[in-house]
Amino acid sequence: MNNAFLPLFYTFHFYLFGLIALASAVLFVTRKSPVAAAMWLVCTMFALAALYVMLDAQFVGVMQVLVYTGAIMVVFLFVVMLLNLGQPGDISDIRGKWGRLVAGFIGIALVAELMALAKSPLDLRLVVPPVVVPPQTGGVIAGIAAPMFKEYLLAFELTSILLLAAIMGAVVLAKKKDAR
Amino acid sequence: MLAESLALSAALFAIGVVGVLTRRNAIIVFMCVELMLNAVNLSFVALSTLYGATGQVFVIFVMTVAAAEAAVGLAIIIAIFRHKQTVNLQNINLLRG
Known part of the structure; x- marks a missing residue:
């Protein structure tokens, strides 16, 4: 600055x-x-x-x-x-x-609830202390890629299975019934 | 800017909920769900300024799931349109007693 x-x-x-x-x-x-x-x-x-x-x-x-x-x-x-x-x-x-x-009422109630939640003091056991974010080395993408391919590797692999299932589901659902 | 981001996220989520409740076009209801996912992504990114890049990783996962959901959901909408020639939720009442 x-x-x-x-x-x-x-x-x-x-x-x-x-x-x-x-x-x-x-x-x-x-x-x-x-x-x-x-x-x-x-x-x-x-x-x-x-x-x-x-x-x-x-x-x-x-x-x-x-x-x-x-x-x-x-x-x-x-x-x-x-x-x-x-x-x-x-x-x-x-x-x-x-x-x-009714929808407007529900929407306003939802916003009011979220704002009240943001203002209210939380139980200290629920509050995560802010971590000191280390300065990113190797650029912006490395900061995301490191946790994605280390801690969340299983979730990453499961995502690819999810995408495969979604592709097959979309093809099956959208295909015409009489198409051979 | 954290408080402002979270307030904007709450407002966008509420707008998405109102859209889901008020619209009858299935495609627009679906787009409202996408808006709600975006609102949650904004709070993930805002909190990642405080807690590290893990929040951004989750945003990438949310985007992937949103893409998969859009593909399957739109295929379902196309299948329903083939049967009923409409996407108006008023007319899709097969399960109504």
């Missing part, structure tokens, strides 16, 4: 990207057209990627852009276009007044 304006600059952009993420998430939930909703969700994910980079998780930010916005959302949009759902259908997509009221 050799520049006196850097903390202010950082804070400003943190709040800016946070507001972009929040606003586009609200727009995403309220859009009628699935394509517009998907585009706003992509906007949320881009803002979150910027926040990841600002929180010193550069690799996760890159993966967010590549995997979420580049792969998962493209698959969503592909299905929307495959099923020709671009225009709103005859039955209303958003639930009626009571459904919206």
Whole structure:
């Protein structure tokens, strides 16, 4: 922090990207057209990627852009276009007044509960003392790769089995029944 | 910035829950689930500034599971669409008594 304006600059952009993420998430939930909703969700994910980079998780930010916005959302949009759902259908997509009221109440209650939980003093046995993060040697990716391939190697291998099962399941489910 | 990140994460998660409860389009409900996963990822990354890079490893795992879930879930949606010609959850009521 050799520049006196850097903390202010950082804070400003943190709040800016946070507001972009929040606003586009609200727009995403309220859009009628699935394509517009998907585009706003992509906007949320881009803002979150910027926040990841600002929180010193550069690799996760890159993966967010590549995997979420580049792969998962493209698959969503592909299905929307495959099923020709671009225009709103005859039955209303958003639930009626009571459904919206109940959902809004549940959402506000959830946020209030999480905020109260953040403020409340925790039992000391539940609090993990912050560790001193050692300075990363070998770049950003090495800091993630070391625990992934040492402590969590089993989980990593199981993930590959999960992906294999998902690929086969998707092919079996989406295949036409009469296709030989 | 930890408190702000966790507050944003809570807000995004709540928006995802509201979306799941209010929307009837199966694909949009599914996208709301993705938003909730993203909110959890944000709190993982925010806490990893305090507790080391393990949180970021978990984010990578969450992303992998999300990708697998998207593939299978969208295949299920396509299969349902073949049967019922709709993805509106109002019309998918086979299990309703």
